Amino acid sequence: MDSAFIPNGVRRCAPGKFLVVLAVAGAVLLWGVYAMLLCWFKGLNQTNMNNNYGFALWIWADLAVIALGGGAFFTGFLRYIIGKDELKNIVNYAVLIGFICYSSALLILAIDIGQPLRGWFIFWHANVHSMLTEVAFCLSCYFGVLTIEYIPLILENRGIDRVPFLHHLGHNMHDIMAVFAATGAFLSFFHQGSLGGVAGVLFGRPFSFREGFFIWPWTFFLFTWSAAAYGPCFTLLITRITEAVTGKKLVKDNVVELLAKISGWMMATYIIAKIVDTLYWANVTAPSKGFTLMDFYSHNAFYGVWILILEIVIGGIIPAAILITDKGRKSPAARTTAFVLAVIGVCVNRWVMVLQVMAAPVMTFDKWALYYPSWQEVATTILPVAYGVILIAISYRYLPIFPQEPELNPID
């Protein structure tokens, strides 16, 4: 039925099976859209946020998907700027995952503001001193870059490629992609960093406040570093999941191992910097404000030292140790474990830098404030996952996302 649009040299499932997948993901998507409309029309009283929790699940989701989507800029940087040519076999997927992550982040931000129709004020009345302003500008620009990077891939669809103008357009866009990869890396450095700055500049919140360099708190650099380190792990994890779902090998091991190795070393260096940052904060910054480390990890029902261990040891040191060793990288089970742990690690980092900041009391007569999201918040956070599944399913079916697929899966 749709065989004229399926890439040459690959096999896809029957249209009926494909539509069932779309229908299931579409149902989840509609649930999220319903919750989103409730938030837009009835207001943020549909959430469980409150005056102690101005930032909550959505801001965490934003920070997390942007970190996970960091695979796009860093893989593009390695492929086009550093010249790691093997990565051309995974960069398409990294761009697609990045596109999904960033469009999701923008959608969540649009739901998260109290007056969505005034969202453009952040550009029109921009306060250049605010980290959030920098986030908004760089995020929007980088989403534009990702769109430009995704378009040539769409133009490679067999049906579209038959149109001469679109064929040449796609070809010419490919030729100048290094320029956009460099632009993307530049923009990502700033918006990933400014997302770290969002929490780091809060000098009224000793849990998140960090000293830094000039106007940038250390979290600025740590967030950029961690996105570059952990983002590729998410790309590799989604690649692994896609291989499991399709039952095919899609990317050769040498490509996976190269990206995993770079990611592992980035992670190892990041986690050393993170440990140094944590030690300095615990021993110098926090005490200078009258707090001990344990003030932030005790006297409440949820946040204990376990979360620090989960983030730094289980989600940082262990995956880094697996990925920097030859043996760890070459074992599919070990490296997949490392990818999962890394994704957990960076998500936990973003969680504590948003929700634990809100939870920890600052005034001596204040109490810990714990929070659980409403179903509307959960549904709108799952919405991007369903949207991602749909976009990946459509892209995988109709676009040559994985250049090595025909070679790895020859059709008899």
Add this chain to the structure above:
Amino acid sequence: MKAEENHGNTKKFGMVIDLDVCTGCGSCMVACMAENNVPFRKDESDKLKSITWMRVYKLSNGKPYPETDICYLPRPCQHCEGHDGHSPCVSVCPATATDYDMQTGIVSQIYTRCFGCRYCMAACPYHARYFNWYDPVWPDGMEQYLNPDVSVRMRGVVEKCSFCIQRYQAAKDRAFMEGKTDIEESDYQTACTQACPAGAITFGDLNNPAHAVYKLKKQPNAFRLLERLGTNPKIYYLSSREWVRRAGDNYLKNEGPAKIG
């Protein structure tokens, strides 16, 4: 540095609240809500969604009877000056919807520009900023009692104590009509100050030696909330009780208000 940036010759409005005098009656909270058209809901049991520009906290020394002692602490917006007007909330607002006025020291909120990102709330360690989770609904007839000098706020924007800035504007207008070049201390007083039956709240220009707050803030028992964070607030508290002064900030075991200075 320009003279005005550290309030060289300008006004710097602030409060001194005597915690030994405050009885916790809540008159300041009621007066504030009436003066500033602060919305409320039928069911206010979820206090974390309530809007209370002025909130009275109940503090305890945590000791058993007969040494039990309590203290009521009224907490308006602290109108932080930070370092040269770099208050925690003003610096982070992405849309310049909140402003630090170097002429008065008042941190204002521009409701029509706020788009409800709530970053300022995350930045404020005093929980002095409130989000309008709901549209304001007034009981039948109550809209007739709203203060015409204060705009009501819609759902989805942040609001907070403004030091009853409409009263400052009115005082300046009156002074102009009377041919005065400046306003007197009594010309501009906040609603909470006037409503306090115990006279615990004193309001005025912290830079003006003729104003009571100028002298009161220099008393040895004066302290401010969370001074160590560098927020540089303009609300001073007085208490003769050491445990109350200690409750104003966070200290390590070997520290205390006196040692920190």
